[in-house]
Amino acid sequence: MSKLKTSTLKKVMHYAQPYKTKMYWVVISVITLSVFAAVRPYMLKEVVDKYIETKDNQGLLFYILLMFLVLVLEVGSQFSFTYIANWLGQNIIKDIREELFDKMTRFKLKYFDNEPVGKLITRNVSDIESIASIFSQGLFMIIGDVLKMVVVLGIMAYMNWKLTIIVLAAMPILLYATRVFQKHMKVAFEEVRAQIANLNTFVQERITGIKILQLFTREELEYKKFEEINKKHNDAWQKNILYNSIFFPIADIVSSVTLGCVIIYGGFSIIGGDNITTTGDLFAYTMMISMLFNPLRQIADKFNVMQMGIVAADRVFEIMDRNDLIQENGQITAPKFEGNISLQNVHFSYIDGVEVLKGIDLEVKSGQTVAIVGSSGAGKSTIINLLSRFYEISEGTITIDGTNINDFTLESLRKQIAVVLQDVFLFSDTILNNITLNDPELTKEQVIEAAKKIGINSFIESLPNGYDYNVKERGIMLSSGQRQLIAFLRAYMSNPSILILDEATSSVDTYSEELIQQATEILTKDRTSIVIAHRLATIVNADVIIVMDKGKIVEKGSHQELLTIENGYYKNLYDSQYAVE
Structure with missing residues (x-):
């Protein structure tokens, strides 16, 4: 993220200060969720290598119960994270919206002379809603995904360093594709927000002036203008769709090829009598590769969601930071005027x-x-x-x-x-x-x-x-x-x-x-x-x-x-x- 966007994120995080306890719970939930999710594949490896191949029924039953307990804890962490992160996001935008509305009602009338009503409605409603996604779908999920990837990579390296090298060899390709995707999506999101504001402004003005529109039989002309604006809005979203359509198949291909290489290499190693690679490794790696690549792929998507939230926050703070308030330096409480x-x-x-x-x-x-x-x-x-x-x-x-x-x-x-x-x-x-x-x-x-x-x-x-x-x-x-x-x-x-x-x-x-x-x-x-x-x-x-x-x-x-x-x-x-x- 650029310096500007980082400063905007800091402004948004300032509104999280009253909810520090909830923030701590979100962080704890993210950590536990990442650890529990990453541990499950390793436990599967242990089940295959130590209990299924040795036909240890008692050990197998114990490990299955242990895996079930881990799954329950993972589900609990997922619920805690999802609920608290969304709760936090909604309360933060509630505070921002109230502050924005309070400030707008105190602006000089000159400000409203120059700003379209539809644009201000967009800022106060849809743009602020986008800010909530920074918390519910962006920042904390990115932190959780990064943490999960670190834990997964650590476990993979501990399990089998040869298979891990194959996986790491494919990651630069995905990282490069992710970076290019983020760069283009940032521009696309800014265009989308601008077109939404234009669309809201146009519709609001025409509905407000519907009598004039009908009186002068302007329906057809205004419809053609709406078509043009709506097309620009549609084109902005089409770019968004195109970039997603290109990136995610590339990510899937890289993930699938990597998985294929791991299975081929691991399979021939087992057949050739390589003691480093086990059947449990292959089972675990089929899960871990998706746990490593999917978060990386989703990080790009979540980063874009967060980027859209930050773009929206930029637009909201642009209004909140304006110095258009009526200057109120008076200290005298007006008595009952005589009226001179x-x-x-x-x-x-x-x-x-x-x-x-x-x-x-x-x-x-x-x-x-x-x-x-x-x-x-x-x-x-x-x-x-x-x-x-x-x-x-x-x-x-x-x-x-x-x-x-x-x-x-x-x-x-x-x-x-x-x-x-x-x-x-x-x-x-x-x-x-x-x-x-x-x-x-x-x-x-x-x-x-x-x-x-x-x-x-x-x-x-x-x-x-x-x-x-x-x-x-x-x-x-x-x-x-x-x-x-x-x-x-x-x-x-x-x-x-x-x-x-x-x-x-x-x-x-x-x-x-x-x-x-x-x-x-x-x-x-x-x-x-x-x-x-x-x-x-x-x-x-x-x-x-x-x-x-x-x-x-x-x-x-x-x-x-x-x-x-x-x-x-x-x-x-x-x-x-x-x-x-």
Whole structure:
């Protein structure tokens, strides 16, 4: 293995530290299994030479019982090894998967902007499963096979050095073939893992966007793309199959030829009266050659299994070693905010060199409702992303109640801010759990009481099973307006100091919009609120309206004040929406 792969194996073994006792038991099981397996052929030689040829019935019966005892111990060692090695592997990947998931949930959103979801799913599921094979089918089995070969070779040399030389003469051929096989299989496994990730990414995206795919009748085109990706995946596996198909027959031929040479030489030696070689030797060697060559052949296979596990581990650790965590240096636990927000000379870029916000200065006073309007790409949603610290600003400062938001702990900051987005995400769970997000401190009774206050309890109760209604993946069982209402209630239950509504009333039916307007009035009462909207009718009563264009604030004022600006951005936008002549 290369230095890189050795370092990766060391990282994996680090996760075995909490399970040292189990590791010791695996090692003991491997040693005993190797010794018992290698001793059986020697005992067969003794049976043939000392008891069968001399017709010693009592000695034969004793040795048969002894061989049976050794077999029982070997089976026991095999069970102990198989169970503990697999147990160890599964517990290690459980720990790795939990650490990976925990770290991924703390990554900056910028990371997820650039990484396909299918790839991340592959890392978290199938790649981590492959790591388990390092323990269950790789490392310890290789150690056991090597130990078995050493013991077998020692016994063979002790039994008959001439026959052992014949066996050793064939081993360089098999060792060379094994090395070539390993080299090619390493490349093949890396290609297989890459194609699996591509396949998962493609399928996940198409299933997620199935409505668009069907709406624009893209089934045939997407099928052809899938055929191409699937063919690459198939080709990668075909290489794997080809290398196995070449190597294992070569190994079998070498083993069979060696066995034939041993039998020919040993047979003629016995016939010629050579006292060194016995009939028992031939019986034992027929078993020992397979015990020597099969492990060597299987070591290549097991090494490849372990190599696949290490390749998978490399891909997992590539994510775990990334420094994409949100910087959390804040030491202050945010108190209940009054809600005074200040942005001073804020610059921000999603892509280096392409500024989205170009020196924003904005003051929001406690209890105010501030609306932000502007064309798509003006930077409206970016402001709320920065306020919640989903992204880090490039330049400037953002403060709440006079304290830089970077000085607050991330958890306490976000607990004070509730966001209702245009595209509401609901989990495949009940309405109740989507509202509480499984917070044990929030009871069903509290949720029902809150739903009554904002006027959506009747809507929820009208659904089958009410609050226990399962909305399925992404809330597909609800309309967009109903999902918005659930999001409003979820925000209300968090009792935030600052409320952000990002296009929260767009694309909903009239009935849902009325309920949302009612909920909005209750949610925004006596708390600082920032409302981003395209539909100007929803923000005419805002205390302040901010108009943005190309990353800058171009106008600011109340609805009436902005309408007085001749040929102003807001006035033109308002006139176009209401067709004012």
